[in-house]
Amino acid sequence: MTGLHEGILQRDGKTRAIVTRIPAGMVTPDNLETIARTARKYRVPVLKITSGQRFLIAGIAPEDVSGVIRDLGPLAQPESAPCVKFVQACPGTDICRYGNQNAIALARAADGQFRHQHFPAKVKIGISGCPRCCGESHTRDIGLMGTNRGWTVLFGGNGGTSPRFGDVIAQGLSATEALDCTERLMEYYRKHAKPHERTARFVERIGMDTIKDDVVSMMPYVGV
Numbered sequence: 001m002t003g004l005h006e007g008i009l010q011r012d013g014k015t016r017a018i019v020t021r022i023p024a025g026m027v028t029p030d031n032l033e034t035i036a037r038t039a040r041k042y043r044v045p046v047l048k049i050t051s052g053q054r055f056l057i058a059g060i061a062p063e064d065v066s067g068v069i070r071d072l073g074p075l076a077q078p079e080s081a082p083c084v085k086f087v088q089a090c091p092g093t094d095i096c097r098y099g100n101q102n103a104i105a106l107a108r109a110a111d112g113q114f115r116h117q118h119f120p121a122k123v124k125i126g127i128s129g130c131p132r133c134c135g136e137s138h139t140r141d142i143g144l145m146g147t148n149r150g151w152t153v154l155f156g157g158n159g160g161t162s163p164r165f166g167d168v169i170a171q172g173l174s175a176t177e178a179l180d181c182t183e184r185l186m187e188y189y190r191k192h193a194k195p196h197e198r199t200a201r202f203v204e205r206i207g208m209d210t211i212k213d214d215v216v217s218m219m220p221y222v223g224v
């Protein structure tokens with residue numbers, strides 16, 4: 001097992017990889033120049049955009065990992081415990097003509113709210129500006145999906161080898177309510193999940209009826 005500050009050990013058993021932190025997948029020219037400059041400086045052979053809208057910087061020599069992290073600055077923050085791996089978002093109303101809600105603004109707010117919190121296992125958040133769900137909201141631990149009535153919150157979605165659609169927790173919420181709903185769900189998950197238990201398996205074990213009784217019924221904006 002490779003320490004998180006040492007990068008992720010790669011298939012060749014020698015080189016390491018780092019994944020950038022890019023909330024909502026929004027980058028600036030300065031971000032891109034920092035990544036390009038760092039990749040050239042350390043002769044990084046692989047730059048790959050991931051499904052989570054991040055850059056995988058792979059093939060780093062072990063002795064260069066700390067330098068790459070340092071040079072990337074805020075784009076690469078080593079993690080000390082399971083946390084929110086990424087907040088991905090579709091373009092939403094900022095850009096897309098189909099958008100019902102501002103996905104990018106909510107993704108940035110969610111990243112700011114959850115980025116320093118630790119959880120029993122990694123958490124992925126997918127935010128979509130409309131029910132076409134380009135932000136993969138149905139298959140993320142937390143899914144936030146915009147409609148013309150507000151935000152729908154989904155919980156317990158997962159891809160991987162045992163995919164699961166997230167359960168709808170609440171609908172028609174404001175952005176503030178959607179973040180509050182997410183906070184309450186994640187706090188409940190943090191308190192009751194087993195170590196390394198992803199939200200999909202947690203929901204299956206605990207049961208949605210229990211979750212509704214324990215936490216959803218306490219949300220003042222949810223009619224249950």
Ligand code: SF4
Nearest residue numbers: 090096099129130134
């Ligand atoms: S989910 Fe909707 S708003 Fe977002 S990119 Fe897709 S079509 Fe556009």
